Amino acid sequence: MTTPIAVSTMKVINQRIIPFLIICYFMANLDKTNISIAALQMNADLGLTASMYGFGVGIFYLSYIIFEIPSNIFMVRVGPRIWLMRIMLTWGIISAGMSLVQTPTQLYIMRFLLGMAEAGFTPCVIWYLSVWFPKSHRARAMSLFFMGSVLASVVGLPASGAILNMHGIAGVPGWRWLFAIEGIPAILLGLAALRYIANKPDQVTWLSGEQKQWLSTTLAKDNASVELDDKQRWYTALTNKIVIILSLVWFLQAFGTIGITLFLPLILQGMNVAQSSFTIGLLSSLPFALACLFMYLNGRHSDMRKERQYHLGLPLIIAGVCLTAAIYSANPWVSYGLLVCAVGCNFALAPVFWAVTTEKISGLAAAASIAFINTIANFAGLGLPPVFGRIKDMTGDYNYGLLMVAFALLLGGILGILVARPGPSAASTTTPSGEQQHDQ
Known part of the structure; x- marks a missing residue:
């Protein structure tokens, strides 16, 4: 059973940490993806073809890939408080500076700089959450954080x-x-961030001594069963089989996140379901409203059932099936409904995925591994947009690109089920509260 000290501690932590991180992730993804709405006017003004636009979108991920692992390793050394402040300041300045570009080359340069500035934000926060949230609360915390990303599309696309x-x-x-x-x-x-971010639980005044002790003991118990920790060099963690498979799953999931999200307004414009920029933005936001609900329910249910395997893999498989059906549907509104479902399921696995990752890895090894996993996924961002643009220029639509995405999601779902299988470390452990806990 859950003790009063556990309930009170987690209530305070959720109230103090999660809302600010949601807002930050909201802005991070809005400033990264608002180019998809800007494209409705910008492409004509700058003389961009679909291939040129795809290159402009994708080059963001090149700098993100280069700087993500160094960013997260440096974050551990200086602390997330200072590093998150630096990330948000620089990406805000560069994002606003996008308004000044006059040529395609200038657009490419600014997108490259934006990726450099934002590199490390998501891995930093995922690592940060693992410092504050025990396993039994981690998937729910991850789901709430990732809602910030999705809300950038729910609210941000119509606003944009x-x-x-x-x-x-x-x-x-x-x-x-x-x-x-x-x-x-x-x-x-x-x-x-200087006001709302604290590096460690023992540095805050808004937790009592008893609450700090419960949290410290619980996190220590959780970390006792990890497969990779500070006993290994951070770079050796990157060759571990678990890290490699997790990287592949997140890479395949990114096909849906990037391939659909960054092109959804243009896909809907081509489907002729709407014409005005505002209506297209509104229709583009609905799939992400469903994604918020799916993420929270999937993460919460996974924590309650203490089961990760199928909560991780099945959403991707369902997303792949829905996307395939959407491509072959003759009715544009049926296709739109299936796209809504595909996007929702594609995002649903995110909190469970990162819960699984941080349950298997801790410390500096986790910081490096999380960044590595996210870096591998960003190769999808680097390659997919130009490919999607080229497919559109050659065929007149995005159907072949979406089929490629659907296959990736199906494969990712199968691998997700395999990698999250309970292993030998899944033995029962007893928490300080006397509650029996099974590590998945």
Whole structure:
């Protein structure tokens, strides 16, 4: 059973940590993906073909890949408080600066710099959550954090579509207003990180001594069963079989996250379900509203059942099936409904995936491994957008690209079921509260 000290401790931690991180992730993903809405006007203004736009989207991931692992290793040394502040300040400034680009080359440079600035944000927060949340609460915490990412599409896409309608105010195109306005909040959040982020539980005054002791003991018990920790060099963790398989699963999941998300407004425009920028933005947001619900329910149910395997793999398999059906449906609204379901299921595994990862790895090895896993996934971001653009230029639609995504999701789901199977370390352990806990 859950003790009063456990309930009170986790209630305070959730209230103090999660809301700020949700807002930060909201802005991170809004500033990364608002280019998909800006493209409705920007491509014509800058003379971008679909292939050029795909390259502009994808080059963000090149710098992200280069700097992500060094960023997360450096984060462990200076602390997440200072490092998250640095990340948010620089990405906000660069995102706002996107409003000034005049040529395709300038767009490519700014997208490269944006990836460099944001590199390490998601791995840093995932590592940070593992420092504060015991295993029995981790998937729910991850689901709430990832809601920030998804809400960037639920709220951000319609809002971005509305800002796009500012076209012509003060003689400025709407897409320039979009980048300028949406870059400012990240700068403010960077400054606020100094107030809301604390590196470790023992550094805060809003937990009592008893609460700190319960949390420290519980986390120590959790970390006793990890497969990789600070006893290994961080770079040796990157060759571990578990890390490699997890990297492959997250890479295949990224086909859906990147391949659908960054092209969804353009896909819907081609389906002729709507014409106005605002309506397309609104329709593009609905799949992500469902994704918020799916992530929370899947993460919560996984924690309650203490089961990771099928909560990790089945959502990807369902997403792949729905996406395949959407491609071959003759009715655009049926296709849209299936796309909604595919996006929702594709995101549903995220909190369980990172719960599994941080349950198997801890310490500096976790910081390096999380960054490595996310880096491998970003190769999908580097390669998919140009490929999608090329497919559109050659065939007139995105169907072959979406079929490739569907296959990747099905394969990722199968691997997810395999990698999350309970192993020898899944023996029962007793928490300080006397509760029997099974590590999955």
